[in-house]
Amino acid sequence: MRHAVREFPLSPRFVEGGSMSSVLSQAIVELEPQRVATLVGERLEAGHDPLQVLAECRQGMAIVGERFQSGEYFLSELLLSAEIFKDAVRILEPYLAKSGPPEPAGAVVLATLKGDIHDLGKNILATLLRAHGFVVHDLGVNVPPAVVVDKVRETRPDLVGFSALITTAFESMREAAGLLEQAGLRDGVKLMVGGGVTTPAVKQFVGADFQSTDASAGVAYCLSVVGGQASHAC
Ligand code: B12
Known part of the structure; x- marks a missing residue:
């Protein structure tokens, strides 16, 4: 049996991605690759938690998603946001990788x-x-x-x-x-x-x-x- 999308209400956090946003998430929403890279780099250099920086990037993506859904952004903007996000993760990755002990786990x-x-x-x-x-x-x-x-x-x-x-x-x-x-x-x-x-x-x-x-x-x-x-x- 195929389940309709409406049977799975999305989590409020997913739907209401735009309720709070930082300068970094706004730079993602405005699709500014250079500014995003600079802001991520500055935050990491200042010793901010890489997971918090990641959360802000993700929030920007949620707002991009809202704009796509409302017809304000098109697939080209969605694709560009993905490239910007990937570049941000590339900068974040070495910091994320430091967040735990590299012991064999499973x-x-x-x-x-x-x-x-x-x-x-x-x-x-x-x-x-x-x-x-x-x-x-x-x-x-x-x-x-x-x-x-x-x-x-x-x-x-x-x-x-x-x-x-x-x-x-x-x-x-x-x-x-x-x-x-x-x-x-x-x-x-x-x-x-x-x-x-x-x-x-x-x-x-x-x-x-x-x-x-x-x-x-x-x-x-x-x-x-x-x-x-x-x-x-x-
Ligand atoms: C970027 C993006 C794209 C990119 C994806 C690039 C890529 N390489 O992934 C591109 C442009 C290709 C794309 C395509 C499409 N997209 Co799109 N996309 C997005 C967008 C803007 C961001 C998604 C994202 O990457 N977020 C950031 C990541 C980091 O968040 P995350 O995945 O949730 O992951 C976090 C956690 O959830 C967790 N996590 C993730 N996985 C797992 C697994 C486990 C086990 C655990 C524990 C945790 C965990 O870890 C992460 C960090 O905490 C969303 C909007 C949104 N609200 O998210 C729409 C969105 C998902 N897309 C959407 C749509 C409709 C499409 C298209 C159908 C558009 C089209 N007309 O072609 C196609 C899909 C084609 C397909 N068959 O999949 C809809 C989906 C609607 C729905 N209800 O299903 C959304 C919600 C936009 C919208 N509001 O309309 N998309």
């Missing part, structure tokens, strides 16, 4: 599933997990659910994580969970779903063990599964 299979090509959030989660010592098998975007099953069979990870930014990917996540079950692999892994569009209702729909719209919370959950400690950054 293994995670990550994917953005069929129907969804958004990967900025998934890539951030992968960076933070690696920084906390996890081996990450990142399958990429638009991944057929059967490919996840093959990877889990091959690598026997502790966790599987699906990232979704578009509601049509919910069916794919549920299909993947079902295929893991059928293959007898579901009990051996914890399944998490995340990405701005996910909510507790989506977790329930998919049959996942954990849901979050925050990569740091995802890392803390992964650490709790493998018996590690969340660092201060989580």
